[in-house]
Amino acid sequence: MRIEKTKLSMNAILDEKRQEGTIGFVPTMGALHEGHLSLVQRSVNENDYTVVSVFVNPTQFNNPEDLSTYPRTLEADVELLKEAGCDMVFAPSVKEMYPEPDHRTFDFGTLETVMEGEMRPGHFNGVGQIVSKLFDYVRPDHAYFGMKDFQQVAIIQRLVELLNLNVEIVPCDIIREEDGLAKSSRNLLLTENHRLAAPTIYKVLKESVALDKALTVEKTIQRTIAEINKNTLLEVEYFSIVNDRTLQPMNKWEDAERAVGCIAVQAGAVRLIDNIVFN
Incomplete structure (x- = not known):
């Protein structure tokens, strides 16, 4: 090489x-x-x-x-x-x-x-x-x-x-750790406690998808943010459910054939991003 x-x-x-x-x-x-x-x-x-x-x-x-x-x-x-x-x-x-x-x-x-x-x-x-x-x-x-x-x-x-x-x-495709955290170079900068908290992000994203659109887009966003923020070591910067082609926020599930939930979370001094497909 x-x-x-x-x-x-x-x-x-x-x-x-x-x-x-x-x-x-x-x-x-x-x-x-x-x-x-x-x-x-x-x-x-x-x-x-x-x-x-x-x-x-x-x-x-x-x-x-x-x-x-x-x-x-x-x-x-x-x-x-x-x-x-x-x-x-x-x-x-x-x-x-x-x-x-x-x-x-x-x-x-x-x-x-x-x-x-x-x-x-x-x-x-x-x-x-x-x-x-x-x-x-x-x-x-x-x-x-x-x-x-x-x-x-x-x-x-x-x-x-x-x-x-x-x-x-x-x-x-995204490659994840065994506990679900998306692999990222920034993971090296996480403290031990923040590293233990970080898998909460993907866990809650999966829960939101598992609801199978039982909630509205707005309620799904609110629930996801609230569930992650229950962990005091994590703070959601944004969570958006967007049209996968235009990246524009969706108001209704019918607004796109494919919806993607994109998130940014502050874990102490480290900023983590992730996403998940809704259908």
Whole structure:
């Protein structure tokens, strides 16, 4: 497995590999876990050559403290990627990715005005900046993203349309711990007590789905928030039930063929997100 730190050195290899078959790509911010590795393994199974980027992107953080505390574990990540069958790790510096400030703005329409977009202004524009750069550098045939970041996947699919990029976005299922907590690099930052409390999020989400729409959308939202907030170590930032295509909040279950409940919860100093399909 190769480790490349510059666009030039990476493309010297990829230009040749493109002639030999398909290239799969998994963009990450490192601190890898089984969720990331499931994406890598799928790419390895479906492509001739797999590239994984490890880069903590500063432009998608609107909280400087969140950026500074984000876990960075490159040596351990490299070992995991070797075991997963990755062919190349692209681990650039900030200067390599942003030799000059990136002032581009992207219009994602109403996809970015709700949930994460509302709570983290500028976040998705930063995602657009880095993902578009990485797609331009790697030029993959397929790119793999986890559905834990449900709204982000929709944003990236829209980015591909806006820029008319020749890459297929492959959404992949959420990978969970045995107790149901969605795997996330941020889980490493949880205190012992908050880690014990965190599975409550998925437990309550499953209960809400099990009600089989016996409650209205509004009552389901109210119940979910109240049940999670009963745990004093957790505080719901938002819970929205949205149309899976438009991401717009639903008023009635009949408003969409497929409803998705998206949630953000503060667990001490750590912010956790998750989602669940309602039908």
